[in-house]
Amino acid sequence: MARHRIVIVGGGSAGISVAARLRRSGEGDVAVIDPAATHYYQPLWTLVGGGCAPVEESAKPQSAVMPKGVNWIRRAAVSVDPDARTVELDDGSSVGYEYLVMCPGIQLDWGKITGLGQTLGRDGVSSNYQYELAPAMWKFIRETRSGTAVFTMPAGPIKCAGAPQKIAYLAADYWRQEGVLDKIDIHLVLPTPGMFGVKEFAQILDGVARRYGINVHLQSEATSVNADKREVTIVDHANGDTTQTLNYDVMHVVPPQSAPDWVKKTSLADPASPAGYVEIDKHTMQHARYPEVFALGDAGSSPNSKTGAAIRKQAPVVATNLTDVMAGREPSARYEGYASCPLTTSRRTLLLAEFDYSMTPKPSIPKINTIKERRDMWYLKRHGLPALYWNLMLRGLA
Numbered sequence: 001m002a003r004h005r006i007v008i009v010g011g012g013s014a015g016i017s018v019a020a021r022l023r024r025s026g027e028g029d030v031a032v033i034d035p036a037a038t039h040y041y042q043p044l045w046t047l048v049g050g051g052c053a054p055v056e057e058s059a060k061p062q063s064a065v066m067p068k069g070v071n072w073i074r075r076a077a078v079s080v081d082p083d084a085r086t087v088e089l090d091d092g093s094s095v096g097y098e099y100l101v102m103c104p105g106i107q108l109d110w111g112k113i114t115g116l117g118q119t120l121g122r123d124g125v126s127s128n129y130q131y132e133l134a135p136a137m138w139k140f141i142r143e144t145r146s147g148t149a150v151f152t153m154p155a156g157p158i159k160c161a162g163a164p165q166k167i168a169y170l171a172a173d174y175w176r177q178e179g180v181l182d183k184i185d186i187h188l189v190l191p192t193p194g195m196f197g198v199k200e201f202a203q204i205l206d207g208v209a210r211r212y213g214i215n216v217h218l219q220s221e222a223t224s225v226n227a228d229k230r231e232v233t234i235v236d237h238a239n240g241d242t243t244q245t246l247n248y249d250v251m252h253v254v255p256p257q258s259a260p261d262w263v264k265k266t267s268l269a270d271p272a273s274p275a276g277y278v279e280i281d282k283h284t285m286q287h288a289r290y291p292e293v294f295a296l297g298d299a300g301s302s303p304n305s306k307t308g309a310a311i312r313k314q315a316p317v318v319a320t321n322l323t324d325v326m327a328g329r330e331p332s333a334r335y336e337g338y339a340s341c342p343l344t345t346s347r348r349t350l351l352l353a354e355f356d357y358s359m360t361p362k363p364s365i366p367k368i369n370t371i372k373e374r375r376d377m378w379y380l381k382r383h384g385l386p387a388l389y390w391n392l393m394l395r396g397l398a
């Protein structure tokens with residue numbers, strides 16, 4: 001059995017960022033377990049589905065972003081035994097570790113919406129949560145000239161909780177430009193009691209929805225799709241779980257999400273959470289019961305919004321605290337829950353929602369009022385953030 005001083009499960013933005021930081025700090029024995037041949041910048045998929053970016057721009061070979069000197073194990077992890085300090089791989093082999101960083105990402109539970117699988121990617125139904133589906137979303141939006149459009153968001157934590165709204169506004173603004181907005185009945189289905197968890201941003205988004213004439217269904221979620229009739233069933237949790245049926249001509253669906261099934265089965269999972277996220281201290285990112293284990297990104301139990309911006313702040317905390325633990329010290333770095341949600345409110349403006357565990361605005365750009373829709377923030381989303389991601393974040397420099 002191969003053994004490594006540090007094993008990182010997952011080669012997404014979290015795993016690559018931490019690996020790069022550890023290598024820069026001089027760690028010589030770092031292994032990353034990930035079978036993917038392609039690395040994706042997923043935040044771009046919203047713009048792909050809205051017709052504002054090519055999907056090919058979101059992908060690069062995994063080999064191009066893997067830090068030099070890292071042992072890349074091109075298999076999938078299927079289990080972890082934290083008592084034996086081993087990770088089991090999909091070929092039946094195991095990898096031993098002294099220290100473990102868990103960042104396997106999040107699981108898209110498409111099957112939890114009955115009937116969705118029969119129509120996803122065709123007949124007007126798609127999602128920006130998958131590389132292959134985002135271009136289809138733009139095709140369906142472009143082809144819609146009248147009728148009913150439905151945009152849904154599931155209950156529970158999901159990656160980029162603003163994405164279900166972003167595509168609705170991009171579509172609505174496109175239809176406005178085309179002169180057909182008044183012919184389309186738009187419905188936005190949200191499981192939350194308001195448009196956003198931070199009141200300052202929620203007030204702005206209330207106005208955006210009114211501007212486009214969007215019917216907002218709060219504390220509601222889609223539970224089933226009838227592809228033959230082009231109908232979606234919506235459950236209203238605020239009114240005794242009553243149901244209603246909406247017809248659709250075009251629909252963007254965001255699936256329920258959870259930790260990968262294999263993670264849920266390990267003793268690393270939070271026993272109090274059915275979603276099965278890795279149980280960690282929300283400030284140090286250290287496991288609650290196994291001090292040699294850390295987790296970050298979408299699979300961690302920290303109650304922050306699951307965004308790439310959150311990972312950018314978590315990665316240096318994990319790298320620092322892991323170094324502390326390896327040296328016999330207490331973790332010294334703290335993550336305060338920072339997340340950023342760049343909300344596209346039109347095809348030329350963006351609301352940069354930055355906040356932390358306090359659920360109050362935490363703007364990071366000096367002398368710029370980001371608590372409003374801005375054109376310059378649109379360019380940040382379209383060009384600045386992808387450049388930051390590929391050139392700095394994945395290299396452990398930001």
